[in-house]
Amino acid sequence: MPIPTAPLIPLYQPAPVTREALDYADLAIIDLRNFATTAEERGKLALQVREAMSSQGFFYVIGHGYSSEQMKRMFDIADVPFSRVSHDEKEKYLASTKQAGSFQGYKLRQYWHIDNGVLDQVETYNIHRDVSSRAHPEALRPLLPEIDQFARHSHINVLGPILRLMALGLELPEETLLDMHRWDGDSETYLRYMKYFPRSAEDEQKTKNVWLKGHNDIGTITLLYSQPVSALQILARDGTWKWVKHIDNAIVVNSGDAMDFLSGGLYRATIHRVVQPPPDQRQYTRLGIFYFCMADDDVKLAPLAASPVLQRLGIKRRFEKDEDAPVMAEWRKARTAAYGQSILSKSSEETDIEQEVIQGVVVKHYS
Template identity: 45%
Template sequence: MPARTVPQVRRWNCPPVTRENVDWAQLATIDLARARTPEGRAEQVEIARDAMHKQGFFYVVNHGFDLAENQRMIDIASVAFEEVDDEEKARYQARIKETGTYLGYKLPQYWVIANGVRDRITHYNFPRNVHDRNHPEALRPYLPEIQEMVEFTHCTILHEVQKLLSLGLELPENTLSDMHPFDDTNHSFWRFMLYDPRSEEEERKTEGVWMKGHADHMSFTALWSQPVTALQIKDHDGQWRYVKHVENAVIINCGDFTEYLTGGYYKSAVHRVIKPPADQEGYRRLNLIYFGYTSDNVVLRPLLESPVIQRTGLTKVIEGEHPTMEKWRKTRTAVYGVSELKKAADGSEYEIVNGVKVTHHH
């Protein structure tokens, strides 16, 4: 068969990796190629289980999406920010509070970071089926490729990870992946995300924090690794550490929905974005992210049939009524970053959403 002809796209020049001496988080790596044999699969199950229990973050490599395809999607992502004018961005702006979804543009200055400083983050969000809504004209030629990457991330990467994590709970391997079908009951979404540099005054007022520490409310997040060092996780010992760039790797993080689904056994990872090291100052940070949800009708009850959860007991429970995924995702999305926060004794801020204390870390 002849190769498919794809539209040309301007190259996005990724910055060089940092050479600064920073404190790196030691994250586990899941090798999906090794998971194809019975012996390798047992090994990867153990690695995935322990990493999600301890840190809530791990890398995935050898997933089948090559480096050239990754670079092209970065190039396509830049179109959303470089080739769509402000007027058209405004027309496609997301109605986040009204709809409880991010679909469309989240424009800068939406979230308050600290001391009156608002964010410098733009993102454009696609539904799981990108053809379910209209998009800016400049992005339309690339929709088939975006849809392919969405489906690949959901069905090839996340489903395989979910199978490993189900086995880690000593459950049938399809337990978690069956909760995440690639169909119209599922409202997972794809994001192109751009961080622009800030002024020295804004950096001083926010102590260099670009996005406050938080845990994702989704079930799983798949973040394609990129070279600007700014992502940090709050490690298992309570220290903030940088997440190192691994070329063509996907960083999987556990969200709050999965933490409550597993009674606290799998930990939702607290993470933040801060000013990059000195040798990367001034660079724009461009991300590819897939946010995974279960079907909307899944009720957030702990998987008590898991022998692992039976042995360890429940450490995270929801007080009161168990929400469905639909209620969970819409409520958490609508209020995040715009509701009034309460102060905790440790200096962090929090809000109560769906009976859950949602903490914002500095």
């Protein structure tokens, strides 16, 4: 719960939910309130998570422990680094993205190349889960106790049960994945506030309305706290793009490259993108709260071959030999530094796809 002496800050007014008839993805809904009931119930949830991750790579979580009112406060806080910090002060807290492969701090607008010379209109402010690990803008400092509490909740009460369920889905001990994501471990797991701003009609035309190209996330698990502006799409197995529907006070969960590697391809790192919102939401900004989870820096991203499930189904290896697989820190730094900055090459086999090679792996970007 927010601390009793929470500082007063401006209230963020979210956009109304779209009334457009969109082609939504049919994603599973996992209620974490059932996690702590019985071992039998956890087993059922684990099978649901395994099916969702192996088929779609995305699912919703409800019953995560924060009320709608508490989440409204979190979105009020999320807007502060954008609306209450001057441009000059933002520049003092820029992330060393290209130099150090770290997102910690600000990414200002027009840093990522989208397409045809168009740069992004997105600002992010990224906070390591240890909020004391670096300095923050003045407006955020009184809010750090609440931010710390929220990061801990996301890690321990949301990520923790999900990792346990995913380990059970692999028929491994519950702690297998949890032990690779220690709260006090050395990793880059972080909270991200992200704000998309409307673009010009010219930029929309040049990019075919794509705001962020289709991509996989870098880490193991991404938690996206649902917000009302429709813009997120996932690439379905039939090759079509499906919208992700807003569910009040839900979390959208997806796996990233690192989990794909660890699970031998069972838990899919699904391609997803961000596009221009539907007409009735285009005048609004889109404010997001994410918790990007990385395995501990020294975790080798080789398949968990002891899994009886993988032994039955087979392992999809991204590296010919396990010893060739990078550790989490190597993969994270390489992909972070390259994102939105690389010169991509056209795929010779697929249209509307560009690619780059990172750590020996072909990384694809979809228009």
